[in-house]
Amino acid sequence: MLRQRKDIDPKRIGIWGISEGGMIAPQVAAQTDIAFIVSVSGDVVRGDQQEIDRVELQLRADGFPEDQIREAVAFQRLKFDYALTGKDWEEYMADYNR
Numbered sequence: 001m002l003r004q005r006k007d008i009d010p011k012r013i014g015i016w017g018i019s020e021g022g023m024i025a026p027q028v029a030a031q032t033d034i035a036f037i038v039s040v041s042g043d044v045v046r047g048d049q050q051e052i053d054r055v056e057l058q059l060r061a062d063g064f065p066e067d068q069i070r071e072a073v074a075f076q077r078l079k080f081d082y083a084l085t086g087k088d089w090e091e092y093m094a095d096y097n098r
Contacts, residue, residue: 013034015037016038017039019043020047052076055072056073075095
């Protein structure tokens with residue numbers, strides 16, 4: 001849309017992203033003709049690792065025992081491994097239904 005406007009230089013168009021938007025801004029820029037990006041608090045780790053860390057830290061803050069935290073983190077890893085690879089569905093479902 002901006003490239004169609006006569007009052008805007010198409011070579012000076014950029015994108016701004018915050019949080020997950022800051023994470024995908026470089027991906028969008030790599031696939032389009034974008035002059036610049038502004039990434040505000042974009043991730044420094046992959047989204048799956050961020051969620052695994054969040055689960056662990058939240059459970060610890062809520063006072064869960066370490067063995068339950070380890071079990072929950074292992075399940076999160078299994079879930080994301082399946083989501084990213086499509087492998088070990090049976091193992092994931094067995095853990096899910098436990």
